[in-house]
Each structure stands twice: as C-alpha cells, then as structure tokens.
Amino acid sequence: MADTFAAIATPLGEGGVGIVRVSGPGSLNIMKVVFKECPDKVEPRHVYYGHALDASGNVIDEMICIYMRAPHTFTGEDVVEFQAHGSNVSLRLIVMSAISAGARIADPGEFTKLAFLNGKLDLSQAEAVIDLIKARSEKPLSIASDQLNGSLGQEIVAIRNNIKDVLAQMAVNIDFPDEDIEQVSCDEFITELKRQNDRLQSLIKSSEFGKIAREGIKIALVGRTNVGKSSLLNGLLGENRAIVTDIPGTTRDTIEESSSIGGYPIVVVDTAGIRDTDDVIEQIGIERSKNEIEEADLVVMVADGSTELAAEDFEIAEHVANKKVMLVINKEDLGMTAAQSDIDKLKSIIGCDTGDIVYTSVKTVKGIGKVRDAIERNLARGFIKSDGGNIVTNERHKDALVRAKAALVHGIELLEMREPLEVAEIEVHDSFQILGEIIGETASEEILDTVFSKFCLGK
Incomplete structure (x- = not known):
C-alpha cells in the first residue's frame, strides 16, 4: 500500500493562515485523529471548522479542515488539508500529530512527484510549478502558468506524434519491402522530418527569451x-x-x-x-x-x-x-x-x-x-519574444531539445544520402525518445530525482 505523508505547505513564518497537507490512503484516518470535531461521516470537499489536537490529545489551535477523495485531487490520492493560523509552532505540532497517527514526513517535491506519477500532470508541468513559485514579475508568471496548463507539453506531444507516424511508416517500408503495401517515399520522410526540425529550432530559439524571463x-x-x-x-x-x-x-x-x-x-x-x-x-x-x-x-x-x-x-x-x-x-x-x-x-x-x-x-x-x-x-x-509561441525557460528542456534536434538532423542527412532506411530510423527514434524526457515519458529515475529534488517540502 502507498505511504501517507504530511508536510507544511505554506512558507514558514508568521501569517494569518498556515496549511498542513496530508496525502495518501490513510489521510481520512489521520483527519479523524488530528481534527477534534471530525464527524463520523466526512463529506468530500466540505469545509469543517474545529480544533487541531496534538499527539497527546491537547488542543493546539483553531482550524478548518477539508477532505478531498481520490482520484479527483492534485496528487491523485486522498488528500486532507488542515488550515490553521500561520504559527510555526502550531503547524509543526499538527504535522507531529499527523505523524503519530500514521503519516510520515513528505520528501521535497513529493506531492508534485505523486501527481506526475499518477498522470495528473506531465514532467514539464511539474517543473512549471517551481517556475510559478519563483516568478519575479508578470511575464515569467504568465509563461509558467501556460506551461502548468500544459502548453509546452502539448507541443512536445504533437511533435513526437508526428515523428512517431514517420517511424511507423519507416517500419512498414523496412519490414515489408516487397509486399503490395503503399509505401512512403524517402523524400516524403525528409519533408515531414524537416517540418518537425523547424519546430524544434523555434523552441530552442525561444530559450534565449526564456533565460531573460527566468x-x-x-x-x-x-x-x-x-x-x-x-x-x-x-x-x-x-x-x-x-x-x-x-x-x-x-x-x-x-x-x-x-x-x-x-x-x-x-x-x-x-x-x-x-x-x-x-x-x-x-x-x-x-x-x-x-x-x-x-x-x-x-x-x-x-x-x-x-x-x-x-x-x-x-x-x-x-x-x-x-x-x-x-x-x-x-x-x-x-x-x-x-x-x-x-x-x-x-x-x-x-x-x-x-x-x-x-x-x-x-x-x-x-x-x-x-x-x-x-x-x-x-x-x-x-529581447522579448512576441509571436505568441511557447517559450522554453528550463535548461533541462533546452538540453533535451538540442540533443533531439541533433539526432533528427543526422537522420535527415542519412535519408538525403540514401543510406539504408534502418540506419536513419535509429537516429529518428533517438530523437523521439529524447523528446520524451521533457514530458517524462522516457525520463530515467535519475532525471526524476534531479527534478523533484529542487522542490521544497510541502510542494
């Protein structure tokens, strides 16, 4: 069974409101322990007012409590939010109470990582959360918001789908050379791959503006x-x-x-x-x-x-x-x-x-x-890109785009030289795989660890 974990989700310091977030299959049970006035039957997405209890059953603070049932949550699992006053002491006591009730402390970025693993957002959207938090002015905020809504991921998916169609037709040409099946010509492959290469070049070029925005x-x-x-x-x-x-x-x-x-x-x-x-x-x-x-x-x-x-x-x-x-x-x-x-x-x-x-x-x-x-x-x-297209702000994305473009260009060159189709197919497939790293389709565990290690606790 998946773990249930908890963390303070708001910045530490004095404030009107502080939030402790809990996610996992044991969230509702933890709510019943930590929330003094918890009803026998908890309705999802209802706001309950009452008091938080520490591990010894003493009242810590007033708070409101919200239970959100899977799969319709940010993480894709059951989630409970405890919203108390923004006191470091009371929030930490609420976390300790949740731990004593069966939760563990969340790892940095674990809430967002779980959302990615459960298909709630792709990897580029997950990284946009960091950019949104760190945005210093309106334009970077707008770019991050667009990426969080999936604009960059959708373009990468579209490019990959077009390359995948080429790969599928290449496979037909390679596997059934003598069959009575309509085959796509080498020049048609080149034309389509050059079209996708232009899209990659546009995204790479946008990273100049992305660096400025960042x-x-x-x-x-x-x-x-x-x-x-x-x-x-x-x-x-x-x-x-x-x-x-x-x-x-x-x-x-x-x-x-x-x-x-x-x-x-x-x-x-x-x-x-x-x-x-x-x-x-x-x-x-x-x-x-x-x-x-x-x-x-x-x-x-x-x-x-x-x-x-x-x-x-x-x-x-x-x-x-x-x-x-x-x-x-x-x-x-x-x-x-x-x-x-x-x-x-x-x-x-x-x-x-x-x-x-x-x-x-x-x-x-x-x-x-x-x-x-x-x-x-x-x-x-x-300095400012004004054509309305996606802007690449992430160095990891730029690196993947550069590598994907290099592989695609090599594949096009091999096709133009009329090298065996099997050889060109390897390069085109490499480009397809590299692009998958951006949205997490082909990202290694090492890449995922690197991405989510940049998050703070509670995100």
Whole structure:
C-alpha cells in the first residue's frame, strides 16, 4: 500500500493562515485523529471548522479542515488539508500529530512527484510549478502558468506524434519491402522530418527569451561621476537604494538591484563613475564597473546635459560602443548647456538610434517615466519574444531539445544520402525518445530525482 505523508505547505513564518497537507490512503484516518470535531461521516470537499489536537490529545489551535477523495485531487490520492493560523509552532505540532497517527514526513517535491506519477500532470508541468513559485514579475508568471496548463507539453506531444507516424511508416517500408503495401517515399520522410526540425529550432530559439524571463535583463547604468546614475537607479526602483550627493565619486562600488519593466524582470546595476583617480578603493570600483558593462544586456549611458560634455563622456562612449546602448541626457530641468553637436557625436560613437536618446530629469516622476518607457521599447525590440509561441525557460528542456534536434538532423542527412532506411530510423527514434524526457515519458529515475529534488517540502 502507498505511504501517507504530511508536510507544511505554506512558507514558514508568521501569517494569518498556515496549511498542513496530508496525502495518501490513510489521510481520512489521520483527519479523524488530528481534527477534534471530525464527524463520523466526512463529506468530500466540505469545509469543517474545529480544533487541531496534538499527539497527546491537547488542543493546539483553531482550524478548518477539508477532505478531498481520490482520484479527483492534485496528487491523485486522498488528500486532507488542515488550515490553521500561520504559527510555526502550531503547524509543526499538527504535522507531529499527523505523524503519530500514521503519516510520515513528505520528501521535497513529493506531492508534485505523486501527481506526475499518477498522470495528473506531465514532467514539464511539474517543473512549471517551481517556475510559478519563483516568478519575479508578470511575464515569467504568465509563461509558467501556460506551461502548468500544459502548453509546452502539448507541443512536445504533437511533435513526437508526428515523428512517431514517420517511424511507423519507416517500419512498414523496412519490414515489408516487397509486399503490395503503399509505401512512403524517402523524400516524403525528409519533408515531414524537416517540418518537425523547424519546430524544434523555434523552441530552442525561444530559450534565449526564456533565460531573460527566468534571470532578468541586466541593465548597467554608466557615465562619469555626478551625472545622475544613482538618482536614476533610485527612480527605477521606486526607493532610495543609492546615496545621492553633489560630491563626485559617491558611488565607489557597483550596486545591483532587481525590479521589473513591462512585466519582465530586470537587474539594474549602478556602476561607479568611470574616471581617472588615485583613490585605490575607487579604482577597484571602476574596474568592477567595466566588468558589469561587459556582462550587461543593455547599457544606459547617462550624461549631464546642464554642462558641456567632457572628454570622459566620449571615452566612456568608446568603452560601451560594442554593447546595446541607450543614451540619457540628464538634468534637463537645469537648462541644456551641452552642445547638440557633442550629443550627436556621442550618438555616433555608441551607434544608437534617435529614439534611444532620452532628454529628461531623473529627479522627477515624469522624467523617470520617460526613461522606463525608452527601456521598455528597447526590451520589446531586442529581447522579448512576441509571436505568441511557447517559450522554453528550463535548461533541462533546452538540453533535451538540442540533443533531439541533433539526432533528427543526422537522420535527415542519412535519408538525403540514401543510406539504408534502418540506419536513419535509429537516429529518428533517438530523437523521439529524447523528446520524451521533457514530458517524462522516457525520463530515467535519475532525471526524476534531479527534478523533484529542487522542490521544497510541502510542494
């Protein structure tokens, strides 16, 4: 008989509500022990109010209790949820009471693993649970939600089914070469497999956007000292994260913070002002700034429009010229003193379009809004997938897609060279099997252990 296991399903800490989840064939019996007011006949999906009892029969806390009967549950087995106040102590006592009544502590990710094993969701959907929990902004949440609803798994199933049809016809050609059975030509095999290869390539390409959705777009704020980089950082974050003074060189090290623009996560790095200095500590900060520039997806160069542009501005522009750059001419509120010809020279050096130049004052809400809008336009042009297709966010999925595509391409090449059909069939079958790893159809126990070890208790 399957085990019955229990765990706290909500984050530890103080809160209004905390949940202990129990799953397995003994769930109802455990409810009868832990729930003081448990009726003789428990109706599934009814909410019962009462009190939780510890292992000695003492009242722990008020709670509500819900029993859900298999197979119509998340795990596919009987499930009971105890919803008490969000106290670490009371929730742990409820878990201990469930254990004394016959449950065991759940392994990390065991609830979701059981849902997978019972066919409630495929492996890509199970992994989407983690992405949903860890989403830092709206777009990653939306992608994870789509995958949890089966969008990626359905596309993988469709590709595999088409490859399976090719394999079936290949088997007919191999096993019955002389029979009076209609056979598919080699060119027809090639055409269909190339169609599936294009679908794999599209998914692999989407992983570039998936990485951005998962990790965020790194934006480096650069410029000489005292041009307003720290004010821009504070404005983008909506909080005073960096110290702002009129003293040049206040930011002596890089400051990195996370936020979101247009629903996508961003990582904003305020770099130390780049200039010649004898200050050893500031020199270290400047070197770190240069490293951050190299790693950035987008560089926002800030210049002070209220003064003449300096030689340092042009030196910094040369340093970032190989990156995707947006130019912010700051301190517009103080009056524009910088010559337009110098601004045009900066624009020429960094190679940005006129639409990538923002004249503003980052000390105002309106000014910050202009910069955010310009950044969002940059992201939409260069980083964000907009064709509505699936986006691969998981490195394991990308790896499997790359391997599946390589096998499929090799199979196509063998067909084009008119090698024996049996040889090409091996490669095509390998591609079919590898794709099965994504949805769990052909995943090894090692893969399953790796996937579910990333979950926390109670999930």
